[in-house]
Structure formats: structure tokens, C-alpha cells
Amino acid sequence: MQRASVPYFLILPSFLLAAAIILWPLKEIVSLSLHDVNRFGMLKDFIGLEHFRSLFANADFLAATWRTLFWTAAVVIGTLIVSVPIALILNEDFYGRGIARILIMLPWAISLTMTAIVWRWALNGESGMLNSALRDLGIINSNIQWLAEASTAFPMQILIGILVSVPFTVTIFLGGLSSVPEDLYEAAATEGAGRWDQFRLITLPLLKPFINIAFVLNTIYVFNSFPIIWATTQGGPANSTDILVTYLYKTAFRMGRLGEAAAVSLIMFAILIVFTIIYVRLAMREEKQ
Amino acid sequence: MSKKLKRSILFWLFLSPIVVVILFPYAVMAISSLKSATEVLNPTWWPDELHWQNFPEMWRTSGIAPALVNSLYVSGLSTALTILVSIPAAYALSRYQFAGRNAFRQFLLVSQMLSPIVLVIGLFRLVAGAGMIDSLNVLVVIYTAFNIAFCVWMLQSYFSTIPRDLEEAAWMEGASRTRTLFTVFLPLAVPAMVVTAIFTFINAWNEFVIALTMLRTEDSYTLPIRVFSLVAGRYTVDWHYVMAAAFVASVPVAILFAWLQRYLVRGLSIGAVK
Numbered sequence: 001m002q003r004a005s006v007p008y009f010l011i012l013p014s015f016l017l018a019a020a021i022i023l024w025p026l027k028e029i030v031s032l033s034l035h036d037v038n039r040f041g042m043l044k045d046f047i048g049l050e051h052f053r054s055l056f057a058n059a060d061f062l063a064a065t066w067r068t069l070f071w072t073a074a075v076v077i078g079t080l081i082v083s084v085p086i087a088l089i090l091n092e093d094f095y096g097r098g099i100a101r102i103l104i105m106l107p108w109a110i111s112l113t114m115t116a117i118v119w120r121w122a123l124n125g126e127s128g129m130l131n132s133a134l135r136d137l138g139i140i141n142s143n144i145q146w147l148a149e150a151s152t153a154f155p156m157q158i159l160i161g162i163l164v165s166v167p168f169t170v171t172i173f174l175g176g177l178s179s180v181p182e183d184l185y186e187a188a189a190t191e192g193a194g195r196w197d198q199f200r201l202i203t204l205p206l207l208k209p210f211i212n213i214a215f216v217l218n219t220i221y222v223f224n225s226f227p228i229i230w231a232t233t234q235g236g237p238a239n240s241t242d243i244l245v246t247y248l249y250k251t252a253f254r255m256g257r258l259g260e261a262a263a264v265s266l267i268m269f270a271i272l273i274v275f276t277i278i279y280v281r282l283a284m285r286e287e288k289q
Numbered sequence: 290m291s292k293k294l295k296r297s298i299l300f301w302l303f304l305s306p307i308v309v310v311i312l313f314p315y316a317v318m319a320i321s322s323l324k325s326a327t328e329v330l331n332p333t334w335w336p337d338e339l340h341w342q343n344f345p346e347m348w349r350t351s352g353i354a355p356a357l358v359n360s361l362y363v364s365g366l367s368t369a370l371t372i373l374v375s376i377p378a379a380y381a382l383s384r385y386q387f388a389g390r391n392a393f394r395q396f397l398l399v400s401q402m403l404s405p406i407v408l409v410i411g412l413f414r415l416v417a418g419a420g421m422i423d424s425l426n427v428l429v430v431i432y433t434a435f436n437i438a439f440c441v442w443m444l445q446s447y448f449s450t451i452p453r454d455l456e457e458a459a460w461m462e463g464a465s466r467t468r469t470l471f472t473v474f475l476p477l478a479v480p481a482m483v484v485t486a487i488f489t490f491i492n493a494w495n496e497f498v499i500a501l502t503m504l505r506t507e508d509s510y511t512l513p514i515r516v517f518s519l520v521a522g523r524y525t526v527d528w529h530y531v532m533a534a535a536f537v538a539s540v541p542v543a544i545l546f547a548w549l550q551r552y553l554v555r556g557l558s559i560g561a562v563k
Binding site for chain 2: 159
């Protein structure tokens with residue numbers, strides 16, 4: 001074997017597999033989105049951008065798009081705000097830290113589908129234990145039908161989204177914090193810097209690249225997150241908790257409008273590409289440092 | 290009171306709200322799984338009597354046993370396959386300079402950004418066109434493809450931290466490149482392989498949307514789909530069985546994870562920094 005060809009030979013299996021599973025479906029989706037398609041997936045006439053035009057005239061689609069952006073921003077920002085103090089605490093030495101780490105990481109190990117199904121039961125109006133817990137604490141007087149309307153269902157879904165995103169984010173931050181040299185703090189302490197100053201002047205700047213990575217990765221994961229909403233409300237009642245992924249799934253597999261669903265895929269893909277570019281830039285900048 | 294004890298109390302007070310909220314659904318799961326069919330409708334915190342028989346009954350009626358086998362098959366096989374194709378690619382990226390190296394890395398990054406849900410229609414057509422709907426092996430291939438990027442990336446970061454001197458010393462003593470790889474390099478890389486394997490396994494074990502789309506008959510359901518099917522589109526849901534099933538589906542992985550999580554933290558931090 002020629003020595004120069006060795007690396008290509010080594011990357012070939014992974015490249016072929018990933019390319020086949022990613023590029024071929026992508027080509028299919030592009031072709032579906034530009035054709036009239038019947039419910040059995042047969043391509044009819046080429047209709048150009050007609051599917052996109054009808055999507056942008058569709059109030060449900062536009063509402064789902066805005067809701068997706070709100071959902072992503074709320075979950076990601078909420079996650080970052082909750083995760084920074086948790087990571088700072090878990091990085092300190094205290095009794096029971098091992099247990100605390102395991103408890104905080106727990107949602108990561110349990111399937112999102114299971115967590116969402118359990119929440120659906122906990123949020124049940126009559127039999128749900130959230131209502132009974134809140135009543136026992138004297139926070140509410142009568143049962144709330146959490147999943148019956150978007151104004152209560154969607155905030156709960158955002159809360160679930162934050163809870164399941166925290167473990168991954170805290171893990172990244174812990175990795176970042178472990179790379180902060182201890183003597184920096186000692187030097188700062190001898191200079192008379194208080195704990196807040198140490199946090200602001202040392203920890204936060206050193207944590208910044210990790211916050212960036214967590215921000216972009218979470219944005220992509222949350223934007224694509226399907227099980228939480230599907231297992232709790234399936235986007236209902238009356239599409240009022242639909243985000244783009246659930247809208248896409250319903251359009252394709254419930255209503256059988258494959259062409260339109262493919263167009264939704266491509267619009268999501270376009271939004272993701274913007275994130276990807278940001279991500280690649282961040283990753284490259286990390287590398288140069 | 291010692292300083293560390295004081296600090297511990299303060300930290301636990303601070304963490305307790307989030308710990309309570311995180312544990313709440315799993316407490317609901319555990320408690321509901323032990324209630325009787327009538328009592329499960331009452332939101333009491335402690336059941337009057339513990340219905341342990343829920344578990345054997347659920348095991349008989351819900352079809353969770355074949356789902357468990359299917360999930361083990363799919364997760365185990367896709368983990369093995371992912372590691373198998375990722376190691377050579379990661380080795381190439383960390384030890385060779387070649388034209389297209391950066392292009393390949395960027396391809397991996399982009400493929401990590403494309404989630405299965407965005408491609409689900411195209412994947413469905415691909416699989417349906419090949420007449421392979423309902424095949425677990427299709428899931429194995431798809432899960433492998435979507436985990437390659439992360440695995441190669443993680444492994445490559447770790448491989449780059451293994452000093453070259455060790456391999457060079459082995460070459461000096463006349464060992465071939467392949468032999469050095471298997472006797473010197475790969476043994477050192479075992480921790481990274483374990484971390485990526487766990488990560489891939491958990492991803493596959495928990496995957497929902499592709500399995501929901503590709504699996505049509507109950508015999509081929511994986512665990513998430515099996516449990517979801519006990520809830521979705523039914524007029525009456527046996528919540529005590531559902532919770533028992535969710536419990537059985539969650540606990541093994543949760544224990545595995547609790548045992549291995551510090552390796553995961555360490556591995557991810559290496560992957561993120563380098």
C-alpha cells in the first residue's frame with residue numbers, strides 16, 4: 001500500500017457511512033420539496049418553490065416558527081443561567097459532592113421520552129402529583145389542567161427542556177473549570193481580590209469559550225428536540241404548542257403532505273446552517289488559542 | 290463547626306431547589322409504579338400498600354421484554370460499529386497530515402449539526418425504497434452514522450494527548466507501524482474509547498424519532514417506542530404499568546451512568562479543551 005493513501009483508507013469507512021446516511025436523504029428532501037407529491041410519495045410535476053410559498057402563507061407554520069425561536073432561546077438561556085452556579089458549586093470541595101454530581105446528571109442518563117411521559121402523568125389535572133404537591137405547599141387552591149392549554153403547557157415544556165439540558169451543560173462547564181489553574185486564585189487572593197472579583201476577573205473570562213460552545217451546541221439540540229413536546233402534548237391542543245419539528249412530523253406522517261414537510265426540513269436546515277457556521281467559527285477560534 | 294462542614298451545608302441549601310425539581314418526576318415514576326390500579330388515580334405521596342406485583346404483571350402484559358432485547362441489540366451493535374469505524378478515522382486525523390484533512394473535519398462538524406429529525410423524511414424514503422422498514426439493522430446503521438462525528442472528534446482529541454515518543458520508541462526497536470498501533474497506542478486510548486462508547490450507547494438507547502418512524506410492528510419496537518405506545522392514542526392508560534415500564538427502562542442505564550459519570554466528565558473536558 002502506498003504510504004500517502006493510508007490516511008484516506010483509514011477515514012473511508014466513517015466517511016462513506018456518514019455521507020450515505022446524511023447526503024442521500026438530503027438529496028431526496030430537496031427533490032421532494034420542489035415537486036408536487038402525492039400521499040404515497042410519488043413525485044408528480046415540478047412546481048418550483050410552490051411549497052415554500054404556501055408554507056409562508058400558512059399561519060400555523062409561521063406560529064410554529066416563532067414558537068420554535070422562543071422555545072430555543074428560553075431553554076438555552078435558562079439552561080446557561082442555571083448551569084453556571086451549579087458548575088461553580090460542583091467544582092468546589094464539599095461533603096456529598098459525588099452524590100450531588102450524580103443527582104444533577106441523572107436526567108442525562110434517562111431517556112427524554114421516559115422523562116416526558118412521566119411529566120405528562122405528573123402534570124395530569126386530577127391525578128397528577130404536581131397539583132397535589134403545590135396544593136400541599138399552599139401555592140395553589142384548585143387543580144390546574146396543565147396540559148389543556150398552551151399558556152400553562154408551553155412554560156412547563158420549557159421547564160422540562162431546561163432540566164434535561166442542565167447535565168450536559170454543567171459537564172462542559174466542569175471541564176472548563178478544571179482547566180483553570182489554582183495558583184491564579186491564590187495570586188488574586190494575595191492581591192486582595194474578593195470572591196466576586198475572582199469570579200468576574202478570572203473564572204468568567206476563562207469559562208467564556210466553554211459558555212460559547214455550550215450555547216451553540218444547546219441551541220442546536222433544543223431547536224431539534226422532539227420527544228418533550230411530542231410525548232406531552234403532541235403539539236396540541238389545536239397546534240398551540242407545535243414547534244417546527246412536531247409540525248414537520250405531523251405534516252409528513254399524519255397528513256401525508258410530504259412535499260410541504262420536505263420544505264419545512266429545508267427551512268430548518270437553513271436555520272441550522274447559520275448556527276453551524278457560528279459553531280465552526282467558534283471551534284476554529286478555540287483551536288488557534 | 291469546621292469550615293468544610295459549613296460550606297457543605299450552604300452548598301446543599303443552594304442546590305436543594307434544583308435537586309428537588311430534577312428528582313420530582315423520577316419520584317413520581319417510582320411511587321406511581323408501586324400503586325394499585327385504583328390508587329394510582331389518587332395523587333397521594335405514599336401508597337397504602339406497595340403493589341410490587343405491578344412489575345411482573347407489566348412484564349407479562351406490556352411486551353417490554355422483547356423491547357428490552359431489541360434495545361440492547363440496537364444499542365450494543367451500533368456502539369460497536371461506531372467505535373470500529375471511528376478509531377481509524379480519529380487515528381488518521383491525529384497522526385497524519387493529508388490533503389482534505391480539514392475538509393473531513395468540517396464535514397464531521399456539519400454532519401453533527403444535522404439531526405435525524407431534519408432528515409427523517411429522506412431517511413424514511415431511503416429505507417422504504419430499500420424495503421427495509423421495520424428492520425432493526427437499519428436503526429443500527431442510522432445510529433452509527435449520526436454518532437460518528439462526535440466519536441471521531443472525541444477520540445481524536447484524546448489521541449492527540451498521547452505522546453508520539455512512545456510510538457517512535459517502539460518503531461526504533463523495530464516494531465511495525467501496525468504492531469505498535471495494537472500493542473502501544475490503542476491500550477493507552479482505552480479510557481477515551483470507553484467514554485465514547487458509553488455516550489454512543491446512551492444515545493442509541495434513548496433515541497426516539499427515528500425508531501418511531503421506522504418501526505411499524507410491535508415485535509420490533511425498542512424501549513422508548515414500546516413505553517410511548519402504552520400512552521399514545523389510548524382512551525384508558527394503565528399509568529401504574531406505564532410507570533413500572535419506564536422504571537425498568539430507565540434504571541439500568543441510570544446505574545451504569547452514575548457509576549461511569551466521572552469518567553464522562555473527564556473525557557468530555559479533554560474533548561472540549563483540545
